[in-house]
Amino acid sequence: MNILFCDNPFENKASVDIDYEDESVSAKQNGFATQLFSYESLTKDKDAEFATRRIKHSDTLQKIVYRGWMLKPNQYTSLYNALLTKNYKLINSPTEYQNCHYLPDSYKFITGHTPKTIWLTVENQQVDYDKVFNDIATFGNSPLIVKDFVKSQKHYWDTACFIPLATDKDKVKSVIEKFVGLQNSDLNEGLVVREFIELNDLTIHSKSGMPLKQEYRLFFLNGQLLGCYDYWEEGEYSADEHPPLDIFKNIAKNIESNFFSMDIAKTKSGEWIIIELGDGQVAGLPDKVDRLQFYNLARQYYGS
Numbered sequence: 001m002n003i004l005f006c007d008n009p010f011e012n013k014a015s016v017d018i019d020y021e022d023e024s025v026s027a028k029q030n031g032f033a034t035q036l037f038s039y040e041s042l043t044k045d046k047d048a049e050f051a052t053r054r055i056k057h058s059d060t061l062q063k064i065v066y067r068g069w070m071l072k073p074n075q076y077t078s079l080y081n082a083l084l085t086k087n088y089k090l091i092n093s094p095t096e097y098q099n100c101h102y103l104p105d106s107y108k109f110i111t112g113h114t115p116k117t118i119w120l121t122v123e124n125q126q127v128d129y130d131k132v133f134n135d136i137a138t139f140g141n142s143p144l145i146v147k148d149f150v151k152s153q154k155h156y157w158d159t160a161c162f163i164p165l166a167t168d169k170d171k172v173k174s175v176i177e178k179f180v181g182l183q184n185s186d187l188n189e190g191l192v193v194r195e196f197i198e199l200n201d202l203t204i205h206s207k208s209g210m211p212l213k214q215e216y217r218l219f220f221l222n223g224q225l226l227g228c229y230d231y232w233e234e235g236e237y238s239a240d241e242h243p244p245l246d247i248f249k250n251i252a253k254n255i256e257s258n259f260f261s262m263d264i265a266k267t268k269s270g271e272w273i274i275i276e277l278g279d280g281q282v283a284g285l286p287d288k289v290d291r292l293q294f295y296n297l298a299r300q301y302y303g304s
């Protein structure tokens with residue numbers, strides 16, 4: 001059983017990235033072997049071989065799970081291949097990684113359980129607004145939210161995420177322009193536009209003013225639910241309210257990934273929907289989650 005973490009780029013001797021120290025300790029306490037690689041060498045220098053230089057060749061082919069920062073699919077593929085040369089195989093193939101990392105790839109697994117979604121690729125941050133206006137006609141005059149294939153700018157909710165009326169072209173353009181400007185060269189592939197559904201209120205984010213809603217993050221490992229966690233740190237989650245997990249466990253069965261997160265939310269009208277999926281290797285563990293317990297369950301469902 002192996003977990004791969006990013007190393008601490010500010011230390012010469014090998015140590016884990018400080019943001020993942022708690023996970024590393026918990027993984028070890030649960031019997032996992034841990035390995036380190038250099039995220040900087042992989043992503044900035046594009047040198048996967050150097051990035052994985054500290055990992056010794058294994059005599060037998062072993063499974064390994066990454067826990068760390070998000071990787072672009074091509075970076076994940078480089079890491080995947082570099083690890084294979086050492087006889088370590090990441091739990092998700094590059095295709096399985098992309099299945100949950102890119103919303104357009106996830107959509108086919110969750111259609112009907114998640115807000116209606118369209119997307120278009122964007123090159124060199126040049127948005128074809130004629131195409132945008134044409135495509136969003138499908139939403140009529142509903143409110144929308146904007147993100148790229150991976151992330152939103154949710155902390156700029158009113159200016160770069162939320163569009164109150166799909167037919168308001170000036171607002172559509174200004175929100176997309178602001179969003180693309182903020183993403184800059186980090187824009188992932190293109191634009192995703194989704195129907196906005198009123199979610200149940202939790203509180204207002206103390207720093208950004210973003211409305212926080214009744215959302216939960218689920219993790220599935222090899223088809224097993226590891227846990228259902230309150231998504232936000234702030235706000236009062238009712239102890240009596242239990243999301244209908246059987247529905248989501250059923251949907252999870254058809255998702256082509258061995259380790260993924262599923263963010264769910266309760267709508268104002270009382271329905272439960274999926275907001276997005278994420279690859280489990282790069283999805284953050286909400287702060288409140290007991291790391292020891294998480295890795296204890298991960299050990300049970302890890303498989304051979």
Ligand SMILES: Nc1ncnc2c1ncn2[C@@H]1O[C@H](COP(=O)(O)OP(=O)(O)O)[C@@H](O)[C@H]1O
Binds near residue numbers: 152153194213215
């Ligand atoms: N279609 C939607 N309808 C209503 N609220 C949404 C919708 N999509 C996202 N949100 C809200 O915006 C937040 C950020 O959206 P999300 O797709 O999770 O982006 P990110 O990848 O940046 O986390 C969500 O946590 C949720 O509160």
Ligand SMILES: [Mg+2]
Binds near residue numbers: 263276
């Ligand atoms: Mg999210």
